[in-house]
Amino acid sequence: MPVIAFANSKGGVGKTTTALALAQVFVKGGASVTLIDADPNQPLARWALKDPSHVPQTLKILPDITEETIIDAIDTAAARDPFVLVDLEGSANVAVSYSIGRADLVLIPMRGSQLDADQAARVFKLIEREAKAYRRDIPFAVVFTCTSPALRSRDFKHIEQQLIKSGIPVLPVEMVERAAFRAMIQLGGTLYDLTQKEVNNPQAAID
Numbered sequence: 416m417p418v419i420a421f422a423n424s425k426g427g428v429g430k431t432t433t434a435l436a437l438a439q440v441f442v443k444g445g446a447s448v449t450l451i452d453a454d455p456n457q458p459l460a461r462w463a464l465k466d467p468s469h470v471p472q473t474l475k476i477l478p479d480i481t482e483e484t485i486i487d488a489i490d491t492a493a494a495r496d497p498f499v500l501v502d503l504e505g506s507a508n509v510a511v512s513y514s515i516g517r518a519d520l521v522l523i524p525m526r527g528s529q530l531d532a533d534q535a536a537r538v539f540k541l542i543e544r545e546a547k548a549y550r551r552d553i554p555f556a557v558v559f560t561c562t563s564p565a566l567r568s569r570d571f572k573h574i575e576q577q578l579i580k581s582g583i584p585v586l587p588v589e590m591v592e593r594a595a596f597r598a599m600i601q602l603g604g605t606l607y608d609l610t611q612k613e614v615n616n617p618q619a620a621i622d
Contacts, residue, residue, distance in 0.1 A: 417497070417498055417499070417519045417520065418489055418493055418499045418500075418501065418517055418518050418519050418520075419434075419437070419498070419499070419500050419501070419518065419519065419520045419521075419522060420500075420501040420503060420514045420515055420517075420518040420520070420521045420522070421433060421434045421500065421501065421502050421503060421521075421522050421523075421524060422503045422511060422514070422515060422521055422522075422523055422538050422541075423505065423523055423524055423525060423531075423534060423535060423538055424505060424506055424534045424537045424538060425505060425525075425530070425531055425534035425535075426505030426506075427505070428505075428524045428525050428526055428531055428560055428561075429524045429526075429560035429561055429590055430454075430502055430503065430505070430524050431454070431458040431459060431462075431502050431600070432560070432590065432596050432599070432600060433522070433524045433558060433560060433590050434450060434459075434500045434501075434502045435450065435459065435462065435502075435599065435600070436590070436596065436599070436606060436620075437500065438450050438474060438498070438500050439471075439474070439605045439606055439607065441497075441498050442471045442473050442474050442605075443605075443607060446473070446496075446497045446498055447473040447474075447475075447495075447496040447497055447498075448473065448474050448475070448496055448497070448498045448499070448500065449475045449476075449477060449492035449495070449496045449498070449499045449500070450474065450475065450476050450477070450500050450502065451477045451480055451485070451488055451489065451492065451499065451500065451501045451502065452476060452477060452478045452479075452480060452502055453480045453485055453501055453502060453503050453504060453510050453511075453514065454502055454503065454504045454505070455504060457478055457479070458502070458600075459476050459478070459502055460476060460478035460479075462476075462599075462600060462603055463476045463603070464603075465601075465602060465603025465604075466602065466603030466604040466608075467603075469603060469604035469605060469608050470603075470604075471605065475492070475496070477492065480510070481510065482508065482509040482510040482513065485501075485510045485513050485514060486513050486517065489501065489513075489514065489517045490517070493517075501514045501518070511541070512541065512545060515541060515542055515545045515553060516545045516548065516549050516553075518553060519554070520554050520555065520556070521538070521542055521553060521554070521555040521556075522555070522556060522557075522558050522586075523535050523538050523539075523555060523556070523557045523558065524557075524558050524559075524560045524590070525557055525558075525559065525560065526559070526560055526561050526562075527559055527562060527567075527568065527570060527571030527574055527575070528570060528571075528574070529570060529574065532574045532577070532578075535557065538555075539555070539583065542555050554584075555584065556583075556584040556585065556586050557578055557583055557584065557585045557586065558585075558586045558588070558589065558590065559571075559575075559585070559586075559589040559590070560589070560590040561590065561592045562589045562590070562591050562592060563591070563592060564591045564592075591620075593616075593619060593620045594614045594615060595609055595614045595616070595617040595619070595620035595621075596620055598613055598614040598617075599620075606620055606621050607621065
């Protein structure tokens with residue numbers, strides 16, 4: 416079953432939020448999903464503990480994953496569930512390499528800044544090395560996060576054009592900066608549980 420790894424050597428780019436939102440969409444569509452929390456800070460495990468009653472039964476969180484256990488965790492989950500999403504640490508290490516080697520798709524969340532682009536370039540090179548090591552293609556794509564629905568800075572446009580010019584796939588859908596995504600992490604539960612009382616227009620984030 417598809418294994419999707421979320422990788423970027425820079426922290427704070429929205430890996431966990433993007434992985435969690437995508438997992439919730441798959442679950443809402445009727446699929447069983449395993450979210451592997453390979454970040455030592457355990458953001459997904461902490462999210463699940465905030466409101467356990469609103470963690471869907473078909474969404475499994477695997478915490479405390481290390482470089483010694485990550486391959487077995489991915490393979491076991493992939494044999495059981497239609498989707499396995501791996502939230503990786505914001506640094507290059509053995510666990511990140513192993514996960515990329517096992518992935519059917521690597522998503523690289525990044526903001527539209529040159530600093531993020533420079534760090535994302537490291538992930539591109541790592542994917543290339545792992546593809547050579549495993550002697551197979553490893554599909555990947557950039558997903559822009561924390562974007563404005565209305566404004567595009569010159570830096571953002573330049574970075575996007577450079578990625579496309581370099582042949583780097585960029586997803587047409589972005590993780591727009593919305594209060595609902597922050598509330599999901601802060602309060603626990605899913606995007607589908609949020610109400611107008613808790614956050615303005617949660618439906619926009621769902622859409």
